[in-house]
Amino acid sequence: MRHYPTPRLWCVRIVLSLTLGLLLSGISQAEERFIILQSTTSTQNSGLFDAILPRFQTQTGIEVRVVAVGTGQALKNARNGDGDLLLVHAKPEEEAFVAEGWGVKRYDVMSNDFVIVGSADDPAGIAGMQEAGAVLRKIAQIQGAFISRGDESGTHKKERALWKIAAVDPLKASGTWYREAGAGMGATLNTAVGMRAYTLTDRGTWLSFRNKADYTILVEGDPKLFNQYGVILVNPAKHPHVKADLGQQFIDWLVGPEGQSLIAGYTIAGQPLFFPNAPGG
Amino acid sequence: MQDFGQAFTLAFQLIVSADPTLSEIILLSLRVSLSAVTIASVIGLSIGATVGILRFPGRGALIVFLNALMGLPPVVVGLLVYMTLSHAGPLGWLHLLYSPTAMIVAQTILVTPIIASLSRQVIEDLYREYREQFLSLGVPPKTAVAALLWDARYSLLTVALAGFGRAVAEVGAVIIVGGNIKHVTRVMTTAIALETSKGDLALALALGLILILIALSVNTTVSLLRLSASNSAYA
Numbered sequence: 001m002r003h004y005p006t007p008r009l010w011c012v013r014i015v016l017s018l019t020l021g022l023l024l025s026g027i028s029q030a031e032e033r034f035i036i037l038q039s040t041t042s043t044q045n046s047g048l049f050d051a052i053l054p055r056f057q058t059q060t061g062i063e064v065r066v067v068a069v070g071t072g073q074a075l076k077n078a079r080n081g082d083g084d085l086l087l088v089h090a091k092p093e094e095e096a097f098v099a100e101g102w103g104v105k106r107y108d109v110m111s112n113d114f115v116i117v118g119s120a121d122d123p124a125g126i127a128g129m130q131e132a133g134a135v136l137r138k139i140a141q142i143q144g145a146f147i148s149r150g151d152e153s154g155t156h157k158k159e160r161a162l163w164k165i166a167a168v169d170p171l172k173a174s175g176t177w178y179r180e181a182g183a184g185m186g187a188t189l190n191t192a193v194g195m196r197a198y199t200l201t202d203r204g205t206w207l208s209f210r211n212k213a214d215y216t217i218l219v220e221g222d223p224k225l226f227n228q229y230g231v232i233l234v235n236p237a238k239h240p241h242v243k244a245d246l247g248q249q250f251i252d253w254l255v256g257p258e259g260q261s262l263i264a265g266y267t268i269a270g271q272p273l274f275f276p277n278a279p280g281g
Numbered sequence: 282m283q284d285f286g287q288a289f290t291l292a293f294q295l296i297v298s299a300d301p302t303l304s305e306i307i308l309l310s311l312r313v314s315l316s317a318v319t320i321a322s323v324i325g326l327s328i329g330a331t332v333g334i335l336r337f338p339g340r341g342a343l344i345v346f347l348n349a350l351m352g353l354p355p356v357v358v359g360l361l362v363y364m365t366l367s368h369a370g371p372l373g374w375l376h377l378l379y380s381p382t383a384m385i386v387a388q389t390i391l392v393t394p395i396i397a398s399l400s401r402q403v404i405e406d407l408y409r410e411y412r413e414q415f416l417s418l419g420v421p422p423k424t425a426v427a428a429l430l431w432d433a434r435y436s437l438l439t440v441a442l443a444g445f446g447r448a449v450a451e452v453g454a455v456i457i458v459g460g461n462i463k464h465v466t467r468v469m470t471t472a473i474a475l476e477t478s479k480g481d482l483a484l485a486l487a488l489g490l491i492l493i494l495i496a497l498s499v500n501t502t503v504s505l506l507r508l509s510a511s512n513s514a515y516a
Contacts, residue, residue: 036379036460036462041478044475045478045479047479050463063464065379065460065462065463065465066462067460067461067462068461077367079369080367080368080369081367081368081369081373082367082368082378183478185478186477186478186479186480187477187478189480190477190478190480190482208479209479209480210479210480210481210482211480212480239368241368241376
């Protein structure tokens, strides 16, 4: 029979108790004063939440946990009850969400605009054009590379609406000059820069994006490029576990003077990323 | 891309400054992945030992199945766990979604087949060697299993390390079930994905380098433990 010297058991015991400690430390962490906000990659990638949420937490003791996904996935998650609040940018879908009873009420929070970015050499010659529809038509004509989000996000929905205005069906060219990334805003910008393609982005993400290379804003200012964000409390009548009190407290703060002025004050290189436009703010 | 040098400098600065946010993320990564590997080892070794030693109908098919499960795509596991833990799902009442526990569950599912499959092979090979001896000495099954596990412990440790490597490196599952929430469920891999999407490639790569360092230090710790154990055994 072999004998097992104690030092070995010792080591085993240390490792075991360490892992057990790690395990248990997770279970004891029960923090109740938090709400889950289903939101979009564009708001997270722009750094807005990091700028305003700590203030709300200091004032109220409520932690806002942000899950940043595309607007389509955020709406789906909220329908499943996996969040207390929704902050997205696809007004028709948001209104349908409320109309179907999934949300209590929709509040306008802020806006910014979409821009079309591209490389400095601009093969389609769209720089300075005014009409987004005409721009897309021109890109389609020369079959210039264009990266789409392709993920049912708010930006993707906006882009499809613009193609409709341009009277072009880009899906016929999918995989050739029209490429669907199926990714978040930042990842799509990385892809566009890598492929020297045009893409549509919200101004917030663009301003905070760090991998611009020689990319610049080529088209901006068309009223059709307007981008409105709204906030909705998930309906506790559908999902009783929704923390309606805490959630409503956050909405009131966000659309109130305090939240609105913080949104206005968030700038990158002196440029505001979002313009608060809550009716009461 | 000229970000490589910058990434190394950044990684160095982050480590030296002991950035509290980074420490939090590293600790959570370790907690989630080590917990998952521990649980997966208990389940996986039981399966591995059972299938390695016993002979029963359908065993061959089960082995093929277990081996195939080693290739479970993290994103699919994440989706299944999300659908199960979602408030609309069967286990929604547990309120586990977007918590480290949900991430541990997902990684455990990913790692268990790896540990079960690889340990099954290790134990089966060793059992072939020991079988005659066990039979002639009339060793009871419990003692036999304990002896096999103990004598194969170094190989099994490597098996556990393979599982840890899989867990700590995956992003597909934890980003869906954890949600990459700052201070709550953000781990190294989801932080890297986030910085990449912000276009901050240098920072993303710096975090990647630190993740490699973490994997290296976990493996070094295990090797040292092994070394000191075998030294004392033959001292």
